Amino acid sequence: MTTDTPARLLQLLSLLQTPREWPGSELADRLQVSRRTVRRDVDRLRDLGYPVQATMGADGGYRLVAGKALPPLVLDDExxxxxxxxxxxxxxxxxxxxxxxxxxxxxxxxxxxxxxxxxxxxxxxxxxxxxxxxxxxxxxxxxxxxxxxxxxxxxxxxxxxxxxxxxxxxxxxxxxxxxxxxxxxxxxxxxxxxxxxxxxxxxxxxxxxxxxxxxxxxxxxxxxxxxxxxxxxxxxWRAAPSFELDVTFDASAAEVTRRLPPSFGTPEATGADSCRLHSTVQDSLEWAAMRLAMAGVDFTVQGPAELAEQVGKLGRRLTRAAPR
Amino acid sequence: MTTDTPARLLQLLSLLQTPREWPGSELADRLQVSRRTVRRDVDRLRDLGYPVQATMGADGGYRLVAGKALPPLVLDDExxxxxxxxxxxxxxxxxxxxxxxxxxxxxxxxxxxxxxxxxxxxxxxxxxxxxxxxxxxxxxxxxxxxxxxxxxxxxxxxxxxxxxxxxxxxxxxxxxxxxxxxxxxxxxxxxxxxxxxxxxxxxxxxxxxxxxxxxxxxxxxxxxxxxxxxxxxxxxWRAAPSFELDVTFDASAAEVTRRLPPSFGTPEATGADSCRLHSTVQDSLEWAAMRLAMAGVDFTVQGPAELAEQVGKLGRRLTRAAPR
DNA sequence: TCAATTAGGTCGTGAACTGTCCTACATGCC
DNA sequence: GGCATGTAGGACAGTTCACGACCTAATTGA
Incomplete structure (x- = not known):
């Protein structure tokens, strides 16, 4: 009536994005139009490339599914x-x-x-x-x-x-x-x-x-x-320093890969329960030290010396923090 | 011509979401309609609650700005x-x-x-x-x-x-x-x-x-x-153990607040460069130990003993990892 | 001052939209 | 096997609305 077609289509789109099924009668009720028009609107959406899947039979309904194109996302505030x-x-x-x-x-x-x-x-x-x-x-x-x-x-x-x-x-x-x-x-x-x-x-x-x-x-x-x-x-390139990491771990290569951020690359296995990682780090060794600490496995810094210094510093801080 | 109004409105919405200004003539060209129709479409969007701001004068144009309602987001693949x-x-x-x-x-x-x-x-x-x-x-x-x-x-x-x-x-x-x-x-x-x-x-x-x-x-x-x-x-509640954290820091309360996740709460200042934090932690002290380590400030665990143990364990691991 | 833009009114034609019928078809439950 | 309830879609009539063409006004920057 008062709401024109485009507005109604947008509203329909927003309803269908709710992860549930909508029977045509309920949609007709919400949109204040006849059921026939709802079917027509659904057809229009399909023409636009947004596939609306309809389950037939008793307690059927419409729902928006993945198609070729991503429909406009209608989000609520939260x-x-x-x-x-x-x-x-x-x-x-x-x-x-x-x-x-x-x-x-x-x-x-x-x-x-x-x-x-x-x-x-x-x-x-x-x-x-x-x-x-x-x-x-x-x-x-x-x-x-x-x-x-x-x-x-x-x-x-x-x-x-x-x-x-x-x-x-x-x-x-x-x-x-x-x-x-x-x-x-x-x-x-x-x-x-x-x-x-x-x-x-x-x-x-x-x-x-x-x-x-x-x-x-x-x-x-x-x-x-x-x-x-x-x-x-x-x-x-000329301004940014970079470091060559060299670290050995007392854990399998797969385990270490899983526990480190992917930007570190993958370590090579040196045994069933040990591996060695060579990697290049942009410019902050403090960050690298944190990530290594968070991995939760035993490791040894082979180089560079700056990294060993960072790790040692962090280790001493933690040891000091824990009363014996 | 071949494209109906709702589809065109959606397309217009997607164009206007690009962070740039669109002169009416270009929009008319893209949408294959007259400039008058573009103006009408813009009016329609405004009626729907999506404020389209128009800058007048030479090299003016349209752009979508923040309004009361969030318009449907039209996103590209990436x-x-x-x-x-x-x-x-x-x-x-x-x-x-x-x-x-x-x-x-x-x-x-x-x-x-x-x-x-x-x-x-x-x-x-x-x-x-x-x-x-x-x-x-x-x-x-x-x-x-x-x-x-x-x-x-x-x-x-x-x-x-x-x-x-x-x-x-x-x-x-x-x-x-x-x-x-x-x-x-x-x-x-x-x-x-x-x-x-x-x-x-x-x-x-x-x-x-x-x-x-x-x-x-x-x-x-x-x-x-x-x-x-x-x-x-x-x-x-009855199944999940929880711990009462008690940690002192060698840094100002503001500094510590900034460097800890908000779920830890805020520490109370005990001096210009020291503060004390009381907090409740769900059930994993290992996680809490990590977060404290990542804060990057000196601290001392007052309690509980389990936390001190975790921090100490992590500290020893790091100390071992760093060759002197 | 001039050029380029948005803003908006009016009008006539034609297309499109809507609701009310109708039939066909699929599914689940009794 | 029926029956209820849902989708799918064709036909039709009445109304509405969308579009383009043409017009004037207002605003801004060069």
Whole structure:
């Protein structure tokens, strides 16, 4: 009656996303239309590529099942908050290959998230963000807001203003045209054209402060090496130290693989109950020491010396903490 | 022409969710309709409660902004995978108050996730799931699939069949009517009516194996105490041991709060650079020891003795691991 | 000032939507 | 084997609504 067809279709979609079965009569009742129209609407959804499965016979009904295309997700408040918090927690530490998509999804969600929910996400999110890094590491945590602002500006071709902290601690203001946001290991980088310096730069996102999009759009230039990721690697490689891990474990290779994060790679077996791991770690050995400690198996650091130092330091701290 | 109005509205919604501005002419071009119709469609979206902001003047355009209601999210493949993986990672360890919503959202997403994406989620997800618990703890990890199956069956009022491992290790098959899935601390519980035993039971989800919904729907009975959560507490409380933590830190209360997970509560300051924490821990002290180690500040275990033992054990292991 | 954009009114044509019939078919229960 | 209850879908009539074309007003940046 008063509600037009598109609105009704959206409402139907939201009802069908509930994990239960809906008999046509109940849908007709909820949508305030005849049963015939419900059947027609279901047909329309199927035409759109969202397969609605109908179980026939007595106490049959409709339910939305997996198809070729993902239907628009209709979320209630709590679910939206849960997703936002989950993505924020995951945005920082990354899941090996989907970091950029994760940030894109977060930016998309936060763009339309009602402000009352935004507050809840903020309070829950800050309580959680430390959970991922465990408060350890080198303190180079990134605010999820920063990532989403950068992602939005990048894909919207909007100029970006922020303050940047150089390696010597000096802060400068920058006006840039952002091109690509890249996640590499535990770090995020922004490849952008610096309008003040009049040249291309790679920025470490954890050193970016108070970013905001000016609203002015820009016409994309050509990236120097043709590929932003390549440019990032070329400019960053010389600066970032990396360490070659060498650790032996008193447990089977399978056991160790299961208990370590996948980014560590797989150890080679040196016996039924022992194995040896060679791996490359970005730049924070404190983080590596934590992960090794959390594995819950006996191990010995063969190298480098810096890692042994970190592990020893942590061990002494714990020994001190426990009264005999 | 060939595409009807509802489909076009959905497409428009998906375009506007991209974090950029769309001039009306481009939208008209993409949607294959006149500019007038685009304006009408935008009006329709606004009527539906999704505020489309238009910037006037030269190089103006439309973009979707935060409003009162959350619009249906239109995600591309990668974003959907990112969200699913993020939720899976978060589903197990929980974020203090939104665990149930998180699982609900995951169930909703997985219900309609195309199978090709499901595979990607599985491969990425298994690599990640161990990340949260770090492989430590008592090994009582829960497969995200288990949680989503239980959640779907619970909210869909479908009978549930699964195998259950009792405390003595014996596995039995159960046919149940699930009523509520509850997250308490690090554990998940399912309150259900056991059709074989003909009585109400609380199941620990980490001991549930191979759950699947039979498809048969059931009419809800009344939960014994009136509230499922209360029933869960009543049945579980006597079995689960809990410990009273007492730890002093050589750091400010604010610092310690920031570096510990929120479930630990807040310590009381005993000086400018020292504080004391009293807290109750569910049942795994190994986990508590890990979290304390990850805080990165000096501390001393005052009690209980079991915690001191765990911390000491971990400390000795690390000291052994580091060659002097 | 000019150009480019959103905003919105009106009108006529034609398509599309809805409800009310109708029949066919599948399933579970008695 | 019936019977109740559900989906599937065709035909039809009346109404509504969606679309494009054309118009004017208002806003903004160069």
């Amino acid at each position: 679910e939206a908050v849960a997703i936002a918090v989950g993505l924020r927690a995951g945005a920082g530490h990354a899941v090996e290959g989907i970091e950029e998509a994760s940030v894109r999804a977060l930016a998309k969600l936060e763009q339309v998230l009602p402000s009352r929910l935004r507050h809840r996400v903020n309070t829950l999110g800050t309580a959680t963000s430390s959970l991922v890094y465990g408060g350890g590491g080198d303190g180079a945590t990134i605010a999820p807001e920063t990532l989403t602002v950068l992602a939005s500006a990048t894909s919207g071709h909007e100029r970006l203003r922020f303050s940047y902290e150089a390696a010597d601690g000096a802060r400068t203001r920058r006006l840039t045209e952002p091109y690509r946001l890249i996640s590499a290991g535990r770090r995020w980088y922004l490849v952008a054209y610096d309008l003040d310096r009049d040249d291309w730069r790679t920025f470490r996102v954890d050193r970016v402060g108070d970013p905001f999009a000016t609203g002015a759009r820009f016409a994309p230039r050509e990236v120097p090496t043709g590929d932003a990721a390549e440019f990032m690697r070329a400019t960053v | 974003e959907a995978v990112a969200i699913a993986v993020g939720l899976r990672a978060g589903a197990g360890h929980a974020v203090e108050g939104i665990e149930e919503a998180s699982v609900r959202a995951l169930a909703k997403l997985e219900q309609v996730l195309p199978s090709r994406l499901r595979h990607r989620v599985n491969t990425l997800g298994t690599a990640t799931s161990s990340l949260v618990y770090g492989g430590g703890g008592d090994g009582a990890t829960i497969a995200p699939e288990t949680l989503t199956v239980l959640a779907s069956a619970t909210s869909g009022h479908e009978r549930l069949r699964f195998s259950y491992e009792a405390a003595d290790g014996a596995r039995t098959r159960r046919l149940t009517e699930p009523y509520r899935l509850i997250s308490a601390g690090r554990r998940w519980y399912l309150v259900a009516y056991d059709l074989d035993r003909d009585d109400w039971r609380t199941f620990r989800v980490d001991r549930v194996g191979d759950p699947f919904a039979t498809g048969a729907r059931f009419a809800p009975r009344e939960v014994p105490t009136g509230d499922a959560a209360e029933f869960m507490r009543a049945t579980v």
